[in-house]
Amino acid sequence: MEKPGFLWEPDEAFISNSNLKAFADHIGKSLLPYEHFHRWSFAKPKEFWSAVWDFANIIGEKGDGVLSRPEDGCMQGTSWFPYAKLNFAENLLRGDEKRIAIVEGDENGEYRCMSxxxxxxxxxxxxxxxxxxxxxxxxxxxxxxxxxxxxxxxxxxxxxxxxxxxxxxxxxxxxxxxxxxxxxxxxxxxxxxxxxxxxxxxxxxxxxxxxxxxxxxxxxxxxxxxxxxxxxxxxxxxxxxxxxxxxxxxxxxxxxxxFKSPLYILYSSGTTGLPKAIVHSVGGTLIQHLKEHKFHCDIKPGDVMFWYTNTAWMMYHWLVSGLASEATIFLYDGAPVLKNEPGMLWRYAEGLRITHFGLSPKYLEVLMKQTYPVNLKHDLPQLRSVLSAGAPVSPEQFHWVYENIKQDMMFSSISGGTEIIGCFVMGSPVHPVRAGEISCKALGMAVDVLDDRGASVIHQKGDLVCTQPFPSMPITFWGEDGEKRYKNTYFVDRPGIWTHGDLAEQTNHGSIIIYGRVDGTLKPGGVRIGTAEIYRVIDQIPEIQDSIVFGLPNNGDEEIVLCVVTKDRNLDIDTAKSMRYKIRSNASPRHVPHRIYCVNEIPYTLNGKKVEGAVKSTVLGKSIKNHASIINPECLAEYSILLGREFK
Known part of the structure; x- marks a missing residue:
């Protein structure tokens, strides 16, 4: 039975059979209440991460030490497993040589398997x-x-x-x-x-x-x-x-x-300058992904993992690491939605018996607008989890997933980033799913939400932070002054504390709500508003195909500007009034945009994220330093003359 406020809740068998329960038993600790288990995981980092190494059977020499912190206690100088020796590929190329390791598919529906x-x-x-x-x-x-x-x-x-x-x-x-x-x-x-x-x-x-x-x-x-x-x-x-x-x-x-040898160099989106080249370590990447896959996603040998991604996004590297848990990974090369086949990915999910299906809120939005009933068109008895990353998932999207994909499975919105090649907050096999909320803080991650005073707050928006070091912190930023640029990006606001740049809220039952990036936060009347709160309302309006929100200075304050793409590329006064009414009713009067413009296209990064900052800079007549990070930069020309146009 679904409890009030729960979209899904794991039963006792699901919890008992989970890797997370097996790990708790392995180390002789009580898994529930999770909040106590989580607090131990970052309060005793040497015990926790050493146990993760052992439980995951990491191939290599662990060495005697686990954690060494600099005398000043700075997170940035922390050294993990300083005497360890290992190889990343050796840990991924493990298991029975006859098992299917990779399945590769394309837009034509053709696929090949590799043992x-x-x-x-x-x-x-x-x-x-x-x-x-x-x-x-x-x-x-x-x-x-x-x-x-x-x-x-x-x-x-x-x-x-x-x-x-x-x-x-x-x-x-x-x-x-x-x-x-x-x-x-x-x-x-x-x-x-x-x-x-x-x-x-x-x-x-x-x-x-x-x-x-x-x-x-x-x-x-x-x-x-x-x-x-x-x-x-x-x-x-x-x-x-x-x-x-x-x-x-x-x-x-x-x-x-x-352990700290470089493995990957990943890149930030780079919409405000040259992309940051972020160097990630062999050991940090491996142990973080093993923890997330095994404990939070409950990935087991023989499972089939998929994430719709390209080779530049962090989620590609996250998917690849699924081999270390002896799962089969599905690589898809092509568009997620085709003109005559909107359900291509679900056709693969059905045929390949995918157990863990990764997507983005943008993809969910497309399925919702096309009213594509996944559960009526595809038989997915093996599907245990759908996961989403890249942007906040609205409560309406949570409901849609359970109504149109599958009821009896774990939906996990996850959030972290390229900077940590992993997650700060995730789902888990022991947590219920609530609409619009990320179920829990990830193990080993001392996640908190702080206000402007630096105080931890609940049911109040603040900065998402991590107060203790973790293995997948970057080694450095590549290039000149890499250490300095790294420090200035994450530690300048709160020395000794990782400030991630997300506007978030934590609830009294331990879940997290992400409202978007702090640099895109709106502050009308001095009150912080996440753009996701407005998108949530706009996305439910059938006439609106896409939208972008940003703030403009106005006499010492800030006014909200909303740009929308409509089906007929036109916006009348009545529709604009209706939009404002819905935003006022479903969010608050402070969320109501002062100006609403109809535009032809919304700019996105190459990884599918709306570039609110680039739009704001364009409207204000400021230069955009890196057009190459935007997949459709030509559409910004329309925004350069926005203030001279009539708005609704």
Whole structure:
């Protein structure tokens, strides 16, 4: 029976059979109440993280120490497992060689499977090929690749050598790619030369040539696929993927490195400047993902994981780590919704018996507006969890998931970021699901919400913070003054405390509500309002296809501006009045926009996030430093003349 306020609640069998319960039994501690268990996990970090290593059977040498903090107690200088030796790829390429490790699918509905034994052999061949190109420990290898097996094999081969992997999706465009991987000067680039998206074929030959000619120190380009537009201006070698793998290697060698050795370089969205190149460690990434997968997502050997993502988003790296829990991972290359097949991803979920399905609120919004009844069109008895990341999930979307996808399963909104390659708040197999709320604080993460005084607050909006160190904190930002830029980004507001940049609220039952980024927070009358509160209302209006909200200064105060895309590209006075009424009734009078404009398009980052800051800067006549981070920057021209237009 569903309790009042609960959309789903785990029964005793679900809890008893969970990895989280097994972990609590393993360490001899009571799992419930969870708040006590969570408090122990960050109050006793040495005990907790050492137990995670043991329970997850991390392959490697743990060493004697777990945690070493600098004398000043600063989070930034914390060292985890200082004597450990391990290899990331070795931990992912584990388990029975006959089990299916990877399934790869595309827009045509075609897929191929690869066993763990086949994946190991492919990784061994790529490793030998990279070695022949001079790749050693610490060198950077960049992938401009789609979400297919070749890119994953290249990532694992790079990690097996103790080298550093960084990747971009081909659709970023030449400048967007150079702004990212150009910072870290890779020795080798592995690039997809042609791909299909939304039933259209794209030739990447000329863009890849432009990128490679702009990268200092590049020695070799490895090409996947065919192109007529590829050229070579600078002095670097070009070989094909087949030539890279043309050897008899059958078993990869794993170079074990220290826990804090670099593994990945990920990039911030970069809409306010050059993207930050964030360096993540081998051990921190592995142990954080194992904790999240096993304990919070309840992933077990034989499960099938999927997340709709590209190779640039953090969730790609998060999905890849599912191999360490001996799950099968599904890689999808293509658009999530096709013109004649809006349920393509669910067709795969049904056919492949996916147990954990990852998506975004934007994708949910599309399904809702298309009134696509997943549960009526697809049989999903194996589905145990749907997860969402990238933006806040509205209460209405929570309800829609349970009404239209599946009732008996765990829906988890999760939140963290590229900066920590993981999550601060998540779901869990022991928590009920409440609409609009993230179920719990992640284990090992000392998460809190602080007001402007630095006091912890409940049922009040404040800054999401983490008050104790955790293993997946970045090593540094790549480049000059990396340590200083890292410190100024997360520790300048509250010395010694990680301030994440999210506006949040914690409830008296331990859940968290995320309202959006602090830099996008609205402050009419000095009251902090998250843009998600307005989007929640607007998204329920059938006439509105998309929207964006931002604030403009007005005589020492701030007024809210709302821009909407309508079906007929027109907005009448009555619809505008109705929108204001609904916002006033469902949010508050302070949420009501002063101006409402009808626009043709909403700008998004390459990772699918609305760029409120770029719109505000454009309206105010300020320059946008990095158009390459926006997937449709041409639409900003409309916003540059917004204030001269009539509003409703």
């Amino acid at each position: 763990m034994g086949e994946l190991r052999r492919l990784v061994a061949q790529v490793q030998t090929g990279l070695r022949s190109l001079g790749i050693n420990r610490g060198d950077r290898v960049a992938g401009i690749v789609t979400n297919r097996i070749e890119g994953l094999a290249a990532l694992l081969a790079t990690a097996s050598l103790g080298a550093v992997w960084t990747s971009c999706s081909p659709d970023f465009g030449p400048q967007g790619i150079v702004d990212r991987i150009g910072q870290v000067k890779p020795k080798v680039i592995i690039a997809t030369l042609d791909y299909q998206y939304n039933e259209k074929t794209f030739d990447m030959g000329a863009p890849i040539s432009t990128v490679c000619d702009s990268i200092d120190g590049l020695s070799t380009l490895v090409t996947i696929g065919n192109s007529s537009g590829l050229s070579n201006v600078n002095d670097f070698k070009i070989i094909t993927w087949e030539e890279l793998c043309d050897n008899d290697s059958s078993s990869p060698e794993f170079i074990r490195v220290s």
